[in-house]
Amino acid sequence: MKLSEFRIAxxxxxxxxxGEVVLGDVALEAFGGxxxxxxxxxxxxxxxVWLALCAAMDVPPARRHGAHRREPKDAAGR
Structure with missing residues (x-):
């Protein structure tokens, strides 16, 4: 994920x-606060950072790939 994709997500x-409030205010345990x-x-x-932020904000796993990004393929390539 590029920084620009992070911002879009x-x-x-x-x-x-x-999103700007979340970016600057939410302490992420994964990165020492x-x-x-x-x-x-x-x-x-x-x-x-995106995955840690999603975990902290309880974003459902189905949306953690980021808005406007294709869902990642599973281990079988599907």
């Missing part, structure tokens, strides 16, 4: 305005 899941913005600024991969 963030806005798609939470809305543009609330850093926010998503702080984790990204520290060089954590956008995909890792």
């Amino acid at each position: 963030l806005a798609g899941e939470f809305g543009a305005a609330y 850093r926010t998503a913005r702080e984790a990204l600024d520290a060089g954590v991969a956008p995909q890792e």
Whole structure:
């Protein structure tokens, strides 16, 4: 996931305005309490930040691939 895809997924899941609040306010346990913005600024991969943010915000697993992104294939390639 590229940073631009992260931003699209963030806005798609939470809305543009609330997505910015989530990005800067939600402490992510997976990154020692850093926010998503702080984790990204520290060089954590956008995909890792996205998944941690989804877990923290109880985003259903079916939507964790990100808005406007194709669902990942399963282990069998389907």
